[in-house]
Amino acid sequence: MTVNVKLFAALRDVVGQAALSLDVAEGRAAAQIAEQIAEKYPQVEKYLKRIAYAVNQEYVPGTTVLKDGDELALIPPVSGG
Amino acid sequence: MTQWIEILDQRLDASAAIAFVSAPEAGGIAVFLGTTRAEKNGASDLLALDYEAYQEMALKQLIELAQQARQKWPILKLTILHRIGRVNVGEPSVIIAVSTPHRAESFEACRWLIDGLKQQATIWKKEIWSDGTGRWVDPHA
Numbered sequence: 657m658t659v660n661v662k663l664f665a666a667l668r669d670v671v672g673q674a675a676l677s678l679d680v681a682e683g684r685a686a687a688q689i690a691e692q693i694a695e696k697y698p699q700v701e702k703y704l705k706r707i708a709y710a711v712n713q714e715y716v717p718g719t720t721v722l723k724d725g726d727e728l729a730l731i732p733p734v735s736g737g
Numbered sequence: 738m739t740q741w742i743e744i745l746d747q748r749l750d751a752s753a754a755i756a757f758v759s760a761p762e763a764g765g766i767a768v769f770l771g772t773t774r775a776e777k778n779g780a781s782d783l784l785a786l787d788y789e790a791y792q793e794m795a796l797k798q799l800i801e802l803a804q805q806a807r808q809k810w811p812i813l814k815l816t817i818l819h820r821i822g823r824v825n826v827g828e829p830s831v832i833i834a835v836s837t838p839h840r841a842e843s844f845e846a847c848r849w850l851i852d853g854l855k856q857q858a859t860i861w862k863k864e865i866w867s868d869g870t871g872r873w874v875d876p877h878a
Binding site: 662665666669704713714715729731732734735736737 | 791854856858
């Protein structure tokens with residue numbers, strides 16, 4: 657299935673892209689998909705401990721299982737204001 | 738219209754925000770501006786902050802925060818404006834204005850809204866320094 661991944665701030669900088677269309681196995685959770693990205697882009701690894709996840713624009717736990725076509729955002733620590 | 742929530746890539750206008758929340762029933766209007774603060778790091782000066790947002794999500798979050806604030810305080814009108822893109826030293830990156838019948842409520846609501854925005858909203862800022870370097874801000878680092 658395909659998951660649309662959005663990357664922001666430092667994560668976007670180290671990957672060099674703001675969005676990835678990713679082929680993932682059924683039943684994968686948000687945190688597992690982030691690990692899959694880190695395998696391809698090792699620079700991502702050091703951010704994994706601190707990121708939050710959003711699926712279809714709602715914060716979710718890393719254990720949340722994705723569905724085909726979902727939008728998964730990897731959210732580094734926010735610093736608005 | 739009693740609510741104006743927007744993420745925009747142009748200079749923020751505090752007088753427009755105040756005009757928007759003004760209401761005959763209001764006894765108090767609280768306004769908060771968050772501005773880019775000058776800093777020094779050795780010979781390098783902070784020039785600006787570059788803001789980016791996960792806009793669709795951040796807008797939903799700000800609307801949800803506004804709804805929660807309305808349940809806590811008798812808010813007449815409110816506005817939350819956040820700028821993205823480059824915000825030079827001294828310029829505002831965020832404006833929150835709230836009108837309520839009495840002043841205590843407007844202060845409390847305004848404070849609660851900026852705290853909530855900073856904790857949750859999917860917005861990030863990068864420091865731009867005069868030596869050409871940039872650094873994403875990590876508030877908990």
